[in-house]
Amino acid sequence: MPDASPVVPADRTGPRVFEGTPxxxxxxxxxxxxxxxxxxxxxxxxxxxxxxxxxxxxxxxxxxxxxxxxxxxxxxxxxxxxxxxxxxxxxxxxxxxxxxxxxxxxxxxxxxxxxxxxxxxxxxxxxxxxxxxxxxxxxxxxxxxxxxxxxxxxxxxxxxxxLDVDPVLRSGARPGDVLAVRGELGLAAAGLLLLQQGRADRHPDAVARQRRPRPPLADGPAAARAGATSMLDLSDGLARDAGRVARASDVVVEVEEAALAPDVDRLREALGEREARDCVLSGGEDHALLATFVPGGLPAGWRRLGSVRARRAGEAARLLVDGRPVTRPGWDHFTPGG
Amino acid sequence: MPDASPVVPADRTGPRVFEGTPxxxxxxxxxxxxxxxxxxxxxxxxxxxxxxxxxxxxxxxxxxxxxxxxxxxxxxxxxxxxxxxxxxxxxxxxxxxxxxxxxxxxxxxxxxxxxxxxxxxxxxxxxxxxxxxxxxxxxxxxxxxxxxxxxxxxxxxxxxxxLDVDPVLRSGARPGDVLAVRGELGLAAAGLLLLQQGRADRHPDAVARQRRPRPPLADGPAAARAGATSMLDLSDGLARDAGRVARASDVVVEVEEAALAPDVDRLREALGEREARDCVLSGGEDHALLATFVPGGLPAGWRRLGSVRARRAGEAARLLVDGRPVTRPGWDHFTPGG
Structure with a gap:
């Protein structure tokens, strides 16, 4: 959480925590x-x-x-x-x-x-x-x-x-699978950044997503029925969460940066290129769904982000974006700066 | 919780909350x-x-x-x-x-x-x-x-x-039922009182019960199978919890004080008569089970405490002990002194 002085945007409604009848x-x-x-x-x-x-x-x-x-x-x-x-x-x-x-x-x-x-x-x-x-x-x-x-x-x-089907774990991704997302990336993190900067009016949709995420709940069971091989909730950002899928499944997950263009485009005007890309790759709290499917198996509404391949000799199970590792660490509950 | 200066009893084991590796x-x-x-x-x-x-x-x-x-x-x-x-x-x-x-x-x-x-x-x-x-x-x-x-x-x-049987609610007690308990009454509250007074050594069993309650878990489903008409966990004390059964079931629950004698006896030497009786009637955290059964239907291990009768005209649904209401209020989370 930020230490910048908070600014109250005009659309803040409801009583404050310590107002009213104790x-x-x-x-x-x-x-x-x-x-x-x-x-x-x-x-x-x-x-x-x-x-x-x-x-x-x-x-x-x-x-x-x-x-x-x-x-x-x-x-x-x-x-x-x-x-x-x-x-x-x-x-x-x-x-x-x-x-x-x-x-x-x-x-x-x-x-x-x-x-x-x-x-x-x-x-x-x-x-x-x-x-x-x-x-x-x-x-x-x-x-x-x-x-x-x-x-x-x-x-x-x-x-x-x-659970009316077999559970879809993060460990089920297999070489050859397609990586896909249901929902937008980076909006919630962009909303937090704009709130921190006192510029909530620059992207009301992003701020709304930060305040009230709308996970595509029905798409989880639907993906399971459609044969998703792995799935998780994107709570800690694409980089960290896709890395979890890679490690749990012992595979390399390859994201194509071009596939993230619609997400970056959505945020560029409010945030600039660098911050927009950071939010899309590493921003948490979107609560979109990330899943892998056999090729040709994407259900309606899902968007292809990349693919899954086997680890090469000596290579770690990890996420690569256009062939390069993502170094931004994500955040943690107990360590300072987390 | 007490405001008396805490005293560390000899049998306190394990690290303190803020000791060691942060x-x-x-x-x-x-x-x-x-x-x-x-x-x-x-x-x-x-x-x-x-x-x-x-x-x-x-x-x-x-x-x-x-x-x-x-x-x-x-x-x-x-x-x-x-x-x-x-x-x-x-x-x-x-x-x-x-x-x-x-x-x-x-x-x-x-x-x-x-x-x-x-x-x-x-x-x-x-x-x-x-x-x-x-x-x-x-x-x-x-x-x-x-x-x-x-x-x-x-x-x-x-x-x-x-849940492999119908759930047993607190609202199911019927006139004519027997009120019964599985477990001891007042031990946990007595343990707290002794800790507050720095006299934990006076009744180690009570202190142990306060620290590590041992609810009779298997007796819950067994009572349900045996036809218990109502049941609850005694977490807030006999007076308060039996009153809940009475109100939820719209009946009068009658406890016979003589039936509490074994519980009072167990605490009298450490606490004196008045405190022992208070703990048995109103002390919380015993996590014994309180239930009602049709007459003759008590499973093994349960002890009769009294009976259930219909409300008389104008009478409130409530608990009576030897025909008298219990006035001690119990405690509450948000109000001062609770």
């Missing part, structure tokens, strides 16, 4: 009575939240994943409303479910917050969660509320999905 | 490489953590629940080792799964920590998680790591379970 003025039941009615049920919910646990209809195989966002690390209050934050943390978890080839069925949600956080922000956040769940026909299966020390606000989501 | 000196992959091998797989794990999501074998119905613990609120570093904390947060989640009548199959685990937290504490914590999971034949399905501001350490667990 949570400490409500007891837990009163807070739940406000929040729970906002959450959707879904077609698979059999016992709703409120008992020891919820019950959800499942197939013989269930997919499960979890992801957490922290105020000041994963979002800044100046740039993202509660609704944005709620939408995003759900969307990024559902993208991981879809990237296995599964259909999302439910989420569990934990809010750990300073008691000075405003009820209004919490309700705004719940509306974002609800909208992202409703869009995906996913139920809120439960959650937890806990208080935390001054300034701390974090949201943790676990998402479940129903 | 997390900031490792990158995320290096940290995962240390932690993940500690976690058990289980019979139901089909795709382990490391891809976008894990895959777990499920029945047509899956139970899901989540619970979070925060340093300084839910545990004190002076009293609980990382292994204690890891064991406890898993056990309390699995207890919720069992209380639905389900068999726990997997957990997802999130650690949000100040980068100054020591690797040694994290590994100690992972060993506690692993042991609690292994004891229950439960897999670690995944997790997330995130950094947080100074002093913040929290662990969030989501637990999943396989």
């Amino acid at each position: 949570l400490r003025t409500l007891d837990e039941d009163a807070l739940l009575a406000r929040v729970l009615p906002l959450y959707p049920t879904g077609p698979d919910l059999q016992v709703p939240p409120g008992d020891d646990a919820a019950v959800v209809a499942t197939s013989p195989r269930t997919v499960a994943t979890t992801d957490t966002v922290v105020l000041g690390r994963d979002w800044l209050d100046e740039w993202s409303s509660g609704e944005d934050v709620g939408h995003k943390v759900v969307a990024q978890n559902l993208a991981d479910v879809a990237a296995m080839g599964a259909v999302p069925t439910g989420v569990l949600l934990t809010l750990v917050a300073d008691p000075e956080v405003g009820l209004e922000w919490v309700l705004d956040h719940a509306r974002g969660v609800a909208r992202a769940c409703r869009d995906a026909r996913v139920a809120v299966l439960g959650g937890d509320l806990s208080s935390a020390s001054a300034g701390v606000v974090m949201v943790s989501v676990t998402a479940l999905g129903r | 997390l900031r000196t490792l990158d995320e992959d290096a940290l995962l490489a240390r932690v993940l091998p500690l976690y058990p797989t289980g019979p139901d794990l089909q795709v382990p953590p490391g891809d976008d999501a894990a895959v777990v074998a499920t029945s047509p119905r899956t139970v899901a629940t989540t619970d979070t613990v925060v340093l300084g609120r839910d545990w004190l570093d002076e009293w609980s080792s990382g292994e204690d904390v890891g064991h406890k947060v898993v056990a309390q989640n699995l207890a919720d799964v069992a209380a639905m009548g389900a068999v726990p199959t997997g957990v997802l685990l999130t650690l949000v920590a100040d980068p100054e937290v020591g690797l040694e504490w994290v590994l100690d914590h992972a060993r506690g998680v692993a042991r609690a999971c292994r004891d229950a034949r439960v897999a670690v399905l995944g997790g997330d790591l995130s950094s947080a501001s100074a002093g913040v350490v929290m662990v969030s667990v989501t637990a999943l379970g396989r």
